[in-house]
Structures are given as C-alpha cells and as structure tokens.
Amino acid sequence: MSRVAGLLEEFGKIASSPMNRLNEYASEGKKAIGCMPIYCPEELVYAADMVPFGIWGAEKEVSQAKEYFPAFICSILQTSLEMGLRGDLDQLSAVMIPVLCDSLKCMGQNWKQGVKNVEFIPVIHPQNRKMEAGVEFLKTQYTNIKNRLEEISGNEITDDKLKAAIDVYNEHRKAMREFVDTAAQYPHLITPAQRSAVIKSGYFMEKPEHTKMVREIVKECNAQPQKEWDGLKVVTTGIIADSPSILKILEEHKIAVVADDIAHESRQFRTDVPNCDDPMEALARQLSVMEGCSVLYDPDKKRGDMIVDQVKKHDADGVIVLMTKFCDPEEYDYPIMKKSFDKHEIPSIMIEIDQQMRNYEQARTMVQTFSDMLSN
C-alpha cells in the first residue's frame, strides 16, 4: 500500500469512528467539549488544554429526539440531540451550541432541558457582525465562554495561550486549504469520500496532530505525477456532505470534487483569525471577515458569485447543491445562487439530503442525469 493510500485509510478510520476517539480522550484523562454547527470558538477550548469535539449529527435512527423536535427540524440536529439524550456523549464535559439559525436556537434549549449529563454553553454570534458594536458584543460573549471553560478545565486561558491556540488553528486552516487544492489536482488519488474523510477527521482530532497528517498527505500527493482527469469536476455547496452513499455515487460517476462551499468543510477554514494585539478581539473579528455563509447576514448575497469564482478557478464542469432537508438558511440562498449559476451558464443540480436517508436511488438518478448532461 502506498503512503497516500495508508494515510487515507487512517483518516477514514478516524472519520468513521468518532466515539473511539472520544473514549481515547477520556481514558487519557483529557476533557472534551462538544462543538455544534456552524461556528464555535474552538481556540478557547484548545487554549484551556481541552479537546474540541465536533458534533454534526450522524447517520442514526431518531427516537428520543422526536419527543423534543417536530419532524421538520433538520436531521443534523435531530441526530445530535438523539445522541445527547441517549447518553452517547456523556463523556463530553460540555457542549457549545450556537444560535445561528432558528433550529439551533431550539436545539440549545432542548439540550438544556433534556440532556442532564452534558452542560450546555450557548454561543451567541451577532448578525451585524461587521459593525464595531457587533465585534464588541461577540468579544463579551466569548469572554463569558472563556470564563466557563476555565472553570470546567481548571486551567487559566491567558492571552499567550490564546494567541498560541489561534496560531495552531490558523496553521490548520492553511493546511486544510492546501489539502483541498491538492485534492483538486489529484482526483485520481483522492476520491470524494476520501476527501471528505480527511476533512471530517479533523473534527475529532487535536489540531496539531491533524495538521501534521494533512501536511503529510499533501506532500505525498505532490510527489506524485499529475494525471489528466478524464472524469468530471464539480464544486459542491451546502451544509454537510459527508454521506458515504452520496459520495460513493459521485465516485461511481467519476465526478471529482475540486472545491467546496460546504459549511462542514471549507467554510470552516477558508478565513483565518485576523491579526490583532488582543487575541480575544482577533477571535471575535474573524466573524466579521467571513463571507458567503448562509447563516451569516449578507444583504449582498455574495455566495453565488463566490461559488462561480471557484468554478472558474478550478475549471469545474458544474455545481452540485447538497441541500440539507429542512435547512431554511440554505433554502433561501438557493434561488439566488441558482440565478448566479444560470447567468454564468454553469450547470447545477440540487440534491436534497438527510442523515436519515435510506434510499439513494433518486440521488443516483439525478447524478446520472447530471453526469450525462455534462459529458455531452
């Protein structure tokens, strides 16, 4: 087995068995803090010598969560709450839950009422994030979180530790950007599912370790000759795109993901925490420089054009919109994005996805049709 294949297998194992990692942390005496979608100040957790642990749902049956959520809440939150209610996440010391969409607002409140063993820490982002008052507000909110994390960990989060954490995270972001570019250049080495696993594994690993592995795979790939890709190239967009079944369908149709605008993927690492003397201000200011995310206020609706730029940059054949069922922020963006794609004559399809999906035949047919259309 080549080193690239070996590394990909390792990433795949970690991405598909997050609970093993959580157990490992517990056995090592490390405290872990759950981080729910879409943006949590992970640097604070890291600076408190704890492990941030991503919770973005899972392909699980929902039963107990139905006692809290009506059926029209997205499966990411339904399955996350299910895990919390079942006690699967009891090894977490707390969970941070933002309020960036209406369903997330309810998620936090349901968690607080229903999950007794894992403390709820609210993360309140301002929507007028470009105003100085918004940055100031977020700084205060992050300070509240910092205080709570210090109590939980028993460790002080000094400015120096926070600065170091920001450096670690910005290094990771840079490595991830390099990785997605590398994956675009080596589609014959990295399948869509493997690309996803490399990114997803980062949610369950300590960042320096993940950065090191990601750097290694980038290096190993770059040492290989580039080959002409005889399949199709797409840019994906949506909240999450880690479904093995969907990614397998892309692979079967020789469709490479050359860039993404997925909240669970590139939206996490395409913007660094900016430089500021005060690290808490730097952390708060990051939100003000993010663009093109459905849960962050943007009256200019830049997202569609940002995706168009990615399509052009990577010479992609089209866009696949992976629409998380019941995700209203994404559903509002879709008609506006679609206009941008159509205006630039970029073919696109929208596939509705759900972590509760059991039948992928409709998705397969849509991808098949899209593939045929692009190939002609």
Place this chain on the structure above:
Amino acid sequence: MSETNEKPVKAKYLLRDILDQHYKNAWDAKNRGEKVGWCASNFPQEICETLGVPVVYPENQAAAISAKGAGLKMCEHSEANGYSNDICAYARISLAYMDIKECKEMDMPQPDFVLCCNNICNQMIKWYENISKELDIPMILIDIPYNTEFETSDDRVKYIRAQFDHAISQLEEITGKTFSQERFEEVMRISQESSKAWLGATEYTKYDPSPLNGFDLFNHMAVAVCARGKQESVDAFQLLEKEYAQAVKDGTSTYRGEQKHRILFEGIACWPYLRHKLTTLMQHNINMVGTVYADAFGVIYNNVDEMMKAYSYVPNAVSFERALKMRVDAVTKNKCEGAVIHTNRSCKLWSGFMYELDRRLREETGIPTVTFDGDQADPRNFSEAQYDTRVQGLYEVMEANKKGGNL
C-alpha cells in the same frame, strides 16, 4: 340625523380605519415619490414614526392574503421560483408578491428599502436579504440576539442600542429625513400609552365570562403591529378597554354563546382556517382567553435602554424558562382550563421546543393540553379533521375535570 341620536363608534371600526389609513398613507407617500419601506413586525416602530417614514408590513399582508384564501396561490408562485415549501409561508407569500407586484386580496406599495429585525426569527433575515438583493434596495437590520438567559444582559442592550442609532442614520440617508429627539420622545410616550391600552384591553380576558372572544385580538392586533406610535391608536385602544369594562358590567360579550370552558391558544393563528377554528371551539362552548401572541406587540419601557430590552423579550426571542413562565402566567391569570397548541409548520422557532414546553406547562399548571399540526398561512398544512378531533378530546377532558371526574 341629529348628533345625539348617533350611536358611538365602536373601537373595532376605529381600529379597522387606522389600518386602512395606514396603508392609504403609504400609497399616498409612494405616489408622491416618497420612499416607502417594508418592515418586520417587531422592528422598533419608534424609528419610522419619529422620522415620518412610511412603512408597510409584509407579515401583516401575508396574514391578510392567506386569511382571504390566496395563500396557496402565492406560496406556489414562490415554489415555482425555486423556494422550498419548507420555508415560512409568510415569506413565500411575500416573495411572490415582490415578484408579481399585485394581489387583489391585499395590495401594498413596493419597497424602496427594507427594515428587518430578527427578534421573531432568523428566517426574517434571509427573507429580507432576498428582497434586498432581488430589488436592489438597501436593507437595515437590527439584530436582537436570541436570549439564552432569562434577563437581557447589558452587553446585549449596548449592542442593540448601537444598531438602533445606526439604523436611524442609515434611514436618514436613505430618505433624506431628519431624526428629531423631541419628536422621538413624543413617539415613545404615545407608543407607551397605546401599548398600555392594548395590553389593558387584552387583560379583559381574565374575566369570567370574558367580555370578548379571544380571537378578536388576532384581528385588532394589526394596529398594535403597525401603528403603536400614533395617537389614533391610543384613542382606539382606550375605547376598546372602555367597551370591555362596560361589557363586564353589563355581563355581555363578543363571544356568541355560553362560555363553558376557557383555554390558552398557543401559537400564531392558522389564518386560512380562522373561521373553522373558531366555529369548532364555539361548538364546544370554548373561549380562547389566553395567548402570548397578541401581547407580543405591546412593548413596555420607560427609557431607551428599557426599550431595547423590551424588544428582546418578545415571545420568540426568549429562553425556554422565560417562554414557559409567559405561558404559565397566561394560564393562571386567565384561569385557563386547557390549552390548544399549534405546531406551526411555518415556524421552526415557535415549534422547536414546544413539545417540552407543553409537558412542563401541564406539569406546572395541571391543565390538559392538545396539539395540532397547522400553518399560519399555507392551507396545505392543516387538517380540519385532526384539529376537530383534538379539540373534541380536550373538551371531553375539561368537561370531566369540571365534573370532578379527572381530579
């Protein structure tokens, strides 16, 4: 006819006229070439009233359109434009109106700017972003962060206050009008009077029998939404209070029939089926006397900082604990014997922790509750049969409770 023989004008007609006049003023302003805004129902109306900027309310329009039976047509138009039927039906109706630009059930001027406030939900932001983008008009957002604490913290007040000031300067720039502190003080005073009178009127549901059919509030509250800062609204709401006071004395009510049972109605009305819902309740002699929805538009404060807080205490902006307390208080104050809870397909925020709230409400008050699936404006998401069965079930439990059977 001599003056002495004229019947006094009823508050409900005054309220209807205020609403008509509000929209007429907006049309007149538009026709004069003035800029007109589309405004979220809980955007601080004090700003527009002070500046004399005409605004109209898409939520109000969507409710009216759906109540008059055109909700489906408008929703389907937006769906054909790529909008999922998962998104709020008010938004789908409004985005359709933006596109078609006319609807015989209720027309209003097209916007030159939009004023958004997300204390009722974050979907408002997305909805207004899309209007702003599609029509290429400016958007002003006052972001009221979801309040996970029981009280509104000082840092929130500071953030909201800064946005309030910023919104004023943005509106001054857009409309060319100037903000007067003196006029602002006056508008705050009037708004307080009208809010107090409105809340005063809604309080009359505590009487048994209630002098009003609780569903009347759903009709009257449009003025509380649109025109809190106008003197005419103060007058009309004060008259409404007087009428209810008189009705209590006279033992009369706008509820037709005997009031045997008193309930809390939780959630937004299903506008397309308002009559059906009302009729079913009346068949069982049930009056709706408790709701936190109508009260949402009575915003009480004594100064600007308190105003910021008041806008953060509207029902959908508050924590579970505060939301529960509002319902428990409504049940207790109005002596509700049961509750009908609307799981509103359009409103994830209102419905997203309602199951637990329902359980806790029953625990804390001991009243029976039923839930039904519905929608504030999309007629496809409501089943008359399910609603009727649930109300029938509640009625039977309330009857048994009254006879001591279930106690």
